Amino acid sequence: MSGVGYVAVGAQVVVVVGGAPVLGGWMRQVRARLEGRAGAGVGQPWRDVRKLLRKEAVTPVGTGPAFRLAPLLLVATTAVVAALMPLASTRTPVSGSADLILVVALLALGTVALALAGLDTGTAFGGMGASREMTIAALVEPTILLAVFAVSIPVGSTNLAAIIAGTIHHPARPASPAGLLAVAALAVAVLAEAGRIPVDNPATHLELTMVHEAMVLEYAGPDLALVELGSQMRLAVLLGLLGSLAAPWGTATGGSLPLLGLALVLLVVKTALLGTLLAAAEVFWAKVRLFKVPELLAGSFLLALLAVVASYFLTGEAVR
Template identity: 65%
Template sequence: MTPLGLVGGVLQPLLILAGSPFLLGLMRQIRARLEGRQGAGVGQPWRDLRKLLRKQRIAPRGTTEVFRMAPVLLVATTLVVAFVAPFVTIASAVPPVADLFAVVALLALGAVAVALAGLDTGTAFGGMGASRETTILALVEPTLLVAIFALSVRVGSTNLPAIVEATLQDPTQVISPASLLAAVALMIVIVAETGRLPVDNPSTHLELTMVHEAMVLEYAGPDLALIELGSVMRLSVFLGLLANLFVPLGIATELSVLAILGGVVAFALKVTVLGAALATTEVFLAKLRLFRVPELLAGSFLLALLAAGASYFLA
C-alpha cells in the first residue's frame, strides 16, 4: 500500500457514493429534455434516497437473512471495488484485490445477492426477475472477464492499475483492433449489468418486461434506499472502469494536491460524459424482446473473444 493508493482509496468511494445519485439525476434530466419534458432536476435521486431513509424498514413475512443482507452486500461490494480500482489515482490501496478476477467476482457477488433476495421472497415476480437476472449474468460475466483479459495480454498482468498504466504510457494502444473490440464488448456489458435499454428499462414496472425491478419490488424504506444507491454506484463503477481502461488521461500518477485534484475532476468529467452519452442513446432505443437479449450478449462475448485473439496475434 502506497500513500498515493491510500489517498485514492479514501477519495474514490466518497466520490462515487456522493456523486452517483447526481449522475442518475443528470441522465434522467437529459432523457426528459430530449423527450420534451421538464424533468425533476439533477438532485431528485438524492431527495428520493433521503425520503426512503426516513421511512420504516419493512420485510415480507417468511423472508430470511438473505433478503435483509442483500442491500448491504450490494453496496459493500461496490464500495470495495471503488476502494481498490484505479479511478482517481493510478495506484491501488490494496493491489492484490485490484485484480481483474477479484473485481469481477466482487461485482458479480452483489448482483447474485439481489437475485437470491428476489427468490427469498417467494413471489412470482421475484422468482421471474431472479431467473432473468441470472441468465443475463451467466452471459455477461464471461464477456467482462475476456474483454478486460484482452487488454491484459499486452501487459502480462491482470492487475487493473498495471493495465491503466500501460495505456497511459502508450495511448496509441487504444486504437488497436483488440482495444476497439474490447471497448464495444464492455459497452454492451455495462448496458446489461446496469439494467439499461435495450436490455432492461429502468423507468418501467411492466410485469412482462422488468428484470431488476421484479427482484426488488418487496423492498421498502432504508433497504430500498440501499438497493437504489448500490445500483447507481455500480453504474458509476462500470463507467469509471470503461473510461480509465481505455482513456486514462488525467488520472493522478503522483502524490500532490494538483495531481489528485486533476484526477478527481478527470474521473468525474469522464463518467459524466459517458453517462450523458448513455442517456442520450437510450432515447432512440426500444427495449429488446427478452428472447433476443441472449443474442445481443452472445454477440458481445464473440467480440470479447475476437479482442482476446487479436491481442495475441496482432501484438
Template identity: 65%
Template structure:
C-alpha cells in the first residue's frame, strides 16, 4: 500500500461511480445517432437512477435474504474492483486484492449472487435467466483468467498493477502475438460478461431472449437502481481493464497533480472510445441464438489458450 495507490483508489472510486452511467448514456446516444434517432442524451441514465431512487422497493412474497442482499453485493464487488485495479495509477490501494484471481473472483461473485437472486424469486423467467447466466459465466470466467494470465507470464506476476507497469516499460509487447490473441479473447469475454450484442441485448423487452434482464424482473425502486448502477460500473471496469492492460499509456506513475490529471483524462478517453466502438458495432450485429453462444465463447477460450502457449514459446 502506497500513497499513490491510496490517492489513485479514491480518484478511481469517484470517477467510475460517477462516470459509469454517463458511459451507458454515451453508448445509447451513439446507437441512436447511427440508427437515425435523436436519443435521450448522455445524462439520461443518471436521471433514470434518480427517479428509481425515489421509489419504494417491493420484495416478492416468499423470497429470502438472498434477493434483498444481491443488489448490495453486486454494487460492493464492483466498487472494490474499481478501487484496487490499476485504472488511473500504476499502484493499487490494496495490492493483494489487485491480483488477477482475486479480481475475477470478485466479479464472478457479483454475477453468481444475482443469479441466485433470480432463482430465489421462484418465477419462470428468473430461473431461466439465471440458468442462462450461469451457462455463460462457466465459459466466460476461465477465458478471462487465461487471457490475462497470458499477459502475466512475461511479467512473472499475476498482479494487475505489475502487468500494466511492465507493458508501460516495454511498449513493443503491445503488438506481440500474445497481446493480440489475448485482446481478442478478452474483447469477446467483455461482450458476454456485460450482456451486449451479439450475446445478449440490453434493450430487449422480449422475455424469451433475455439473460440479464430476466434475472432482475422482480426488482424495483432503490434495489433496481443499485443493480443498474452496478451493471454500468461493471461495464466501465471491464472496458478500463481492456484499455489499460493493452494500451496503458497515460496511467499515472507518480503522485503529482499533472500525472493524476493525465491518468484521469486517459482513462476517460480510452473507455469512452471503447464504449462508443462497442455501441457502433452493436448497430450492425444481430443477437445470436442461445445455443450458438457457447461456440463463440469456446472460440475465445481457444484464443486465450493460444495466447498462453505463445507467451511461453516466445518468451
C-alpha cells in the first residue's frame, strides 16, 4: 500500500471531524434563510464547541463510568467509521476492514453508549430518551444492513470499498430498481439514525417529543461539546455513506494524490448538497408522532427487503 492510502485515511478523518460542525452550521443557515431569518452563520457550531470546551465539566452525583465515557466513545467510534469507510478512496490500508457489519456495529456502539449514559443519570428524561433511542435503533440498524446488502449482492461482498468500486465500474446499478429501493430505504434510516425530522427534532426541548436531547440533558462543558461534535460527525458520516452509495462517481480508485484531492472536493460537495436538501425538506416537514415512528421505519425496512429481493432476482437473470 502506497503512502497515498495513508494520506486518504487521515484526510477522511480530518474532513469529517473538521467539516461536520460546518455542515451543521450550513444546514442551520439554509433553514434560517428559507424561514426568513438571518441565521447565526456557518461557523456557529464551532464557536459553540469552543465555548463549551472552556467551561468546567460538571458530573451529576451518582453517575458512573458509563456517563463519563459515553462522549468519548461516541466521538471515537464515529472517527473510526470515518477512517474505515471509503468516502474519498477505495484503496486505503484499512479498506479491507470496511465491512458493512463492522461499520454498523460501530455506529450502534455509539448509540448504546449514549443510551447507557442516559440511564446512568437516573432521571426520568434520561430513561425516557434511552428507551426511545433503543427502540428506534432496533428498527434502523437492520434497515441499514439490508439496504447496503442489497447493493452488495451484485458485487458478492459486504466490503464497502468493493461495493463502491463495483458500482463505479457499473454506473447503471444505482438506477436499477434494487438500487433505487435501497437508496430510499437508506435515506429514511439515515434520518432516524442522525435524529432528524421527521423522526426526531434536534432543536426541540419538549419532554413529550425529545429523543436524543433527553439523553444528553445532564451533560455540560467539555462533555457536552464532545456529544455535540459526535452527533454532527455521525450526520456527516451517514450522509457521506448515502452519497457514496447513491452517486459513487468521483471516489478515487487509484493511488494518485491529484485524484485523491478531487475525490475529497467531490465528497464535500456531495455531502453539502445532501445536507442542503435535508435542511430544505425539514422546513416543510413536521415531526411525526412518536407512535408513528415505528410505522415509518417499518416501511423503510420493507423497502430494503424489497431491494434485496429485486437485487437477487436481477443478479440471477444477469448470470443466466
